[in-house]
Amino acid sequence: MNATRATELLRSAELRATTQRVLLLATLIAEAKPLSVDDLGLRTKNSLDTATIYRTLETFKEKGLVRRVDLDQGRALYEHAGEHHHHIVCTKCGTIRDLDICLPKTLQNQVREESRFAHVNQHALEFFGVCKKCV
Amino acid sequence: MNATRATELLRSAELRATTQRVLLLATLIAEAKPLSVDDLGLRTKNSLDTATIYRTLETFKEKGLVRRVDLDQGRALYEHAGEHHHHIVCTKCGTIRDLDICLPKTLQNQVREESRFAHVNQHALEFFGVCKKCV
DNA sequence: ATCCAGATGCAAATGGTTTGCATCTGGATA
DNA sequence: TATCCAGATGCAAACCATTTGCATCTGGAT
CATH class of the missing domain: 1.10.10.10 (Winged helix-like DNA-binding domain superfamily/Winged helix DNA-binding domain)
Known part of the structure; x- marks a missing residue:
């Protein structure tokens, strides 16, 4: 329990x-x-x-x-709130699956430079697609 | 005009x-x-x-x-809707800046494999931080 | 067992978004 | 250019997720 x-x-x-x-x-x-x-x-x-x-x-x-x-x-x-992770959502049935991936550091640094922001604290990354059941 | x-x-x-x-x-x-x-x-x-x-x-x-x-x-x-791009948002003043970056292909392929979805069509990627004016 | 700051339930208010319907108009046609 | 109508608009009411005010209740400290 x-x-x-x-x-x-x-x-x-x-x-x-x-x-x-x-x-x-x-x-x-x-x-x-x-x-x-x-x-x-x-x-x-x-x-x-x-x-x-x-x-x-x-x-x-x-x-x-x-x-x-x-x-x-x-x-x-x-x-x-467990470990930081992202999701992929099926646009047909709405099923959400966790993804065990994250942004490469290089990209995050790129954002820090390009944005010219004082701090970059977090990001939201979600994928959308069609799951096998809904093809 | x-x-x-x-x-x-x-x-x-x-x-x-x-x-x-x-x-x-x-x-x-x-x-x-x-x-x-x-x-x-x-x-x-x-x-x-x-x-x-x-x-x-x-x-x-x-x-x-x-x-x-x-x-x-x-x-x-x-x-x-111009070119595909992403944004960074200042969590203090709400300013939104365009970012000229995108996900590396390798990551997108990783998602395709890991998700086991039939198709992965799109993604949403947004960054949050604090702009220089709001430090 | 007592007590009270903080948590809950209820109902009403809020705010973004959607919808039904009567009227209006862009642009195709004659 | 005048006519016409499917589709677009304006208005008001409906919707729905979320928030809030307030009276009552309760976890856990004493």
Whole structure:
């Protein structure tokens, strides 16, 4: 069960381990993929108020427990924050797969130079395609 | 003036060159950066109905005249579709700068293999940082 | 067992985007 | 150039994800 793991994580993030937070975090850990607020509502059997889910996800994000992913225009997705990675999305069925790749350092340095920004902190990289089932 | 250029582009896209479309496309060409629906409303002196802007942008997108950029959670941005490129956004002031870089082919091939998708059609790559003015 | 700052639930408000419908117009045709 | 109509526009209402105000509840410290 991920409830104990979730509780531990909440404690180390200095957050009160409420029923709702444990449930949400455990769900995010269990599913291990980006979920929408609706998804989270369904997977927790609508036992949580929508506003609570939004507020909780925001809190989690601030503490680095989850990461927000913008794959979908229209609604936000959140995933348990493990290692930095990227995704590929099937434009037909919406399936999301994790990718174990990242940008080469050379490209990141190139951006630092070309942008003339003082800092380059992060990047979003998402791929879109058609999965085998949807060909 | 970009109006004639816009009219030409509309014609070759087989779209009726209405006053509104010419105005919108000319504005997108002139600004040469991602604009929100609100931005477009202001820059056209609120002479266009919001619904018209949304519908027109959707039409333009289908015809490949504009590209939608998701930099901002909350509202969509659209830019005149020139060459494929990416952006860097200042997380303090919101300034967007074009980047003349793209993913190395090797990485794209890596994604093709690792994803096991039938096709990989496109990617979104955005950088976030702090520009010199905002340090 | 008590207590209270912070968390939750509920409902209403917000803001971007979409849609139904009556009217208008670009541009093809005669 | 005048006519015509499919498609475009304007307006207002509807939608939907997200946020917010506020009264009540609760985790965990005392």
